Amino acid sequence: MDANLRLCRAEGQSFFQRFLLWADALDPLLLLKSSDEIKRSRLLIQTDEKTLNEPIQNNQTKQAFLLSLSSVHPDTDKIIPVLLRPPAFMPITLPLVIVSSVQHQAGRAFFSQFLFHAYTTTFTLVNGNGTPKAEEYSVQEKQMLFGLGAISYAALVGAFPLTFMNRYTLKSSLMQLVVKKLLPAPLFGLTSAFTVAMVRSPEFDNGIEVMDRNGNVIGVSKKAGEKAVMETALSRAVLFGTTFFLPEVLMHSVQRARWVKNPRALGPVRMFVVMSVLAGMVPVSFSMFPQCGEIKRADLEPEILSSTEETEFFYNRGI
Incomplete structure (x- = not known):
């Protein structure tokens, strides 16, 4: 191990x-x-x-x-390359989150969200769980292809509400509230989870290594791979869903209570709130599930169980 x-x-x-x-x-x-x-x-x-x-x-x-x-x-x-190490995740995603959250034009929203998902997906790919190499098709090529498709799709989904609103000139206050305030959080949460699942999809197909309590590799399990990917996808959805939702709630409270008298100060206050929420949520997200994940004997494939009498097995979840 x-x-x-x-x-x-x-x-x-x-x-x-x-x-x-x-x-x-x-x-x-x-x-x-x-x-x-x-x-x-x-x-x-x-x-x-x-x-x-x-x-x-x-x-x-x-x-x-x-x-x-x-x-x-x-x-x-x-x-790991410097920009893709865990300590670089928050400093790099912070400006991407801020820019993505303030774009109200469809074209710019697509571009900013493409950059956001490009970085987070590359981070997931580099810090994901290693998979056994496939004989017929390169795992790395498959991950890159799926990753590029997931990034493009996620950016399109994120920009679609603005495109729809501008296309049909839906400028009512209710529509503005829904599209600009309420939709971004669930959309970013879902698309972030989607990109994780797509770029790490080879772990579903090829499985990942599982170890006994002494660290000895006892087999390759697709069920462990599925568990690792789903846990990581859920943690990423919570991370960015909360990061886009909580600042909107806090800023609404600040504006309603009129704690900030100067309207020009709302921009810096918003940036500080987003930074604070993201800084707190990154370690929360990474900590939701153990990095050294555990899977029970009953949840593994029969071919693995036939080679050992162990009851608890471990695997690398990835980030």
Whole structure:
């Protein structure tokens, strides 16, 4: 079992523990660490056998684990590109979320949402679960093709309400409220979940590796792959659904209570609210389900069960 998964298994038994772990691992300053520092951290934690089942007590080892968790893919053992590491997720998606939430022209809305989904889908692809290579068709090519289709479709779906409203000149206050205030949250939540499911669809077809409690790979399971993808898709839907919904509620309360007297100050206040909500929701989203996921014996395929007497199995959920 990879060191990252051992850390998540030992330190992330509850949601609160996982939240604290990701709150530390999402520190943007970790992006400044060099490749040599990351490799030294991996070497340190790979020689520390106590991290397999026990919480970490040594601060140096804990910092090494956080750097590994934030920088190294647990399936390939390779360093993740800087802009696609977990600590870069919030700083990069923040301007994309803000721009996407204020566009009221269909063309610009499509372009901004295309960029938004392009980044989040690429992040999902790079940080997803590795799948066994298919013999007839490249898994990577299939993921890229599905990802591009999902990005385009999600951007079209996001821009369609504005296109419909402008096309038929529906300018009533109720229509403005529905299209500009109420629809974005569920649309972004659903389309974000959709792009996750599409780009990681090979995990449904090919399955992912499952391990016993000692970290030994005992087979490849499609059911574990389905569970990993659905958990990640749900967490992404909650992340962006809440990020687009909660600021609208808070800004409505601010405007109604007239806490901000100067109308020009509403823009900066809105940006601060969006940033605060997104900063809180990213670790919440990453913590909703364990990174080292668990699946029961009864939920696995018979061919896997025939080779072992274990009752609990683990897998890498991906992000």
